[in-house]
Amino acid sequence: MASHRKPRQHPLTGATARTAAGLALAGAATATVLDGSAQAAPHPTPSQLRTQIDRYYQEAEAATERYNGAKEKADRAESTLEGLQDEAARRTARLNTARNALGSVATAQYREGSLPTSVRLLTASSPEQYLERASMTDRAGVRRSIAVTRYRHELRDVEQVRTTAGGRLAELRKEKATLARHKRAVESKLIEARKILERLPEEHRAAVARGDAATGAAPVNEVGGVTAAVPAALGTSGGASGGTAQAATGRAAQAVAYAYSALGKPYVWGATGPSAFDCSGLAQAAWRAAGVSLPRTTYTQINAGRRISRGALAPGDLVFFYSGVSHVGIYVGGGRMIHAPHPGAPVRVASISEMPFVGASRPA
Numbered sequence: 001m002a003s004h005r006k007p008r009q010h011p012l013t014g015a016t017a018r019t020a021a022g023l024a025l026a027g028a029a030t031a032t033v034l035d036g037s038a039q040a041a042p043h044p045t046p047s048q049l050r051t052q053i054d055r056y057y058q059e060a061e062a063a064t065e066r067y068n069g070a071k072e073k074a075d076r077a078e079s080t081l082e083g084l085q086d087e088a089a090r091r092t093a094r095l096n097t098a099r100n101a102l103g104s105v106a107t108a109q110y111r112e113g114s115l116p117t118s119v120r121l122l123t124a125s126s127p128e129q130y131l132e133r134a135s136m137t138d139r140a141g142v143r144r145s146i147a148v149t150r151y152r153h154e155l156r157d158v159e160q161v162r163t164t165a166g167g168r169l170a171e172l173r174k175e176k177a178t179l180a181r182h183k184r185a186v187e188s189k190l191i192e193a194r195k196i197l198e199r200l201p202e203e204h205r206a207a208v209a210r211g212d213a214a215t216g217a218a219p220v221n222e223v224g225g226v227t228a229a230v231p232a233a234l235g236t237s238g239g240a241s242g243g244t245a246q247a248a249t250g251r252a253a254q255a256v257a258y259a260y261s262a263l264g265k266p267y268v269w270g271a272t273g274p275s276a277f278d279c280s281g282l283a284q285a286a287w288r289a290a291g292v293s294l295p296r297t298t299y300t301q302i303n304a305g306r307r308i309s310r311g312a313l314a315p316g317d318l319v320f321f322y323s324g325v326s327h328v329g330i331y332v333g334g335g336r337m338i339h340a341p342h343p344g345a346p347v348r349v350a351s352i353s354e355m356p357f358v359g360a361s362r363p364a
Contacts, residue, residue, distance in 0.1 A: 046204045053193050053200075053208060057342040060189035062326035064269040064278055065297045067182035071270070072296045074175035077168055084165040091161055095154040186269055190343055209344050251364045252316025254290035259330040259338040262286070262347045267340045272296075277340045277347060283318055283328045292364045299325045305363035317362050321355040331360070 044052070197205060247253035262285070265276055272281035283301055284294045294304050302320050313319070313331050321327040329339030329352065340347045 046200055049196050049200055050204055050208060053196050056189045056193035056196070058322060058326065060186050060193065060269070061279065061342065062322070062324050063182050063185040063189060065280060065299060065326050067179060067186060067270060068278070068280060069297045069300070070175055070178040070182055074172060074179055077172040077175055081165060081168040081172055084161055084168060088158060088161045088165060091154060091158045095158050098150045098154045193343075247315040248317070248362055249364055251287075251290040251292055252314065252362070255286040255292075255316045255330060255363075256332055256338075258286040258289040259332065259347075263338065263349070264346045265340075266346055267343050269343065279328050279340045282338075282340045282347060283330060286330055287363050290364070294363060298328045301328060302359055302361050305361040308360040308362050310357060310360065313360055314362070317360050319352050319360045320358050322358060323356070325358055327355060 197208060200208070247256055259282065262273070262277060262282060265273075267278060268276035269278045270281070271277050273285035277285065280296060280298045280301060283298075284296060287294050294301050298320060301318060302325050305318070308314075308317050315331060315333045317331040319329050319331050319337050321329075327339070329337030329350070331337050331352065332349070335352055336349055337352050338347060338349055341350070
């Protein structure tokens with residue numbers, strides 16, 4: 001009978017068919033993974049890891065230069081604040097003296113205030129005493145006027161100095177907050193670099209420790225990472241493309257000599273010598289030894305002297321790298337420089353072609 005017939009089986013509709021096909025594909029993919037035929041993401045090569053390390057070091061150095069700039073501002077604000085505090089103390093002492101003088105005048109006036117001045121004059125026993133009392137009254141009035149004027153003047157000066165000091169204190173707190181922020185940025189980049197460094201094979205870790213670039217450029221004219229002595233002519237082959245060159249000035253020669261004496265000393269971010277340096281700290285210390293004062297940061301040092309083209313470089317010139325002007329070296333001739341590369345790598349001689357060159361300046 002019709003009531004006992006089985007329901008007729010209908011073919012899959014379009015939506016149902018697509019769902020079934022999707023499930024089938026997913027199952028096939030799962031089976032492929034279980035079979036071990038899927039390809040895992042490739043591990044980065046040592047060269048790629050070194051490129052990552054270089055990027056972190058470069059970012060850390062950019063943050064270091066911002067830290068150096070903030071520290072310079074904070075030190076300047078702190079020095080100004082200390083001077084203002086000393087001045088406020090001196091002016092407060094003078095204010096107290098003026099207040100005491102005004103108090104003495106007021107006390108004297110109180111003691112003599114039982115009778116009006118006109119009555120005290122009229123009760124004089126003689127014309128001489130009258131004139132003497134009149135003269136004393138005039139002098140007392142002048143003293144009182146001077147005392148009041150001086151007190152007001154000292155009070156105004158103290159308030160002005162204290163207001164200025166308050167502004168410097170607010171500035172100092174702001175700069176110290178900026179300082180702390182840049183310090184955290186430096187430290188976080190260095191932590192990331194160290195994590196990647198631990199994954200490198202030994203020979204690559206050694207290359208990073210020497211300060212070699214990830215491009216594979218070999219150290220230039222070095223023995224054990226340190227050039228043994230200063231060349232007699234301080235750059236007997238100079239210019240970025242070779243040839244003969246001498247230091248532009250006697251002071252430049254002194255700066256180069258100092259840079260050679262710093263070879264092998266460690267990089268410490270924020271350091272300006274004499275036992276450790278960061279890149280701008282080394283440039284500043286070398287030229288300070290030659291009697292020239294340079295600003296603290298790379299992005300201010302590049303504008304501290306006359307700008308020089310790459311083809312006109314002479315020993316002693318400062319060479320700058322990266323778009324943010326975050327690294328500096330001291331040119332020594334023959335396309336080479338002395339610089340402080342990064343934490344873990346000592347002051348060394350290197351090619352100026354290891355990093356993207358952005359400019360040069362001649363301090364003196």
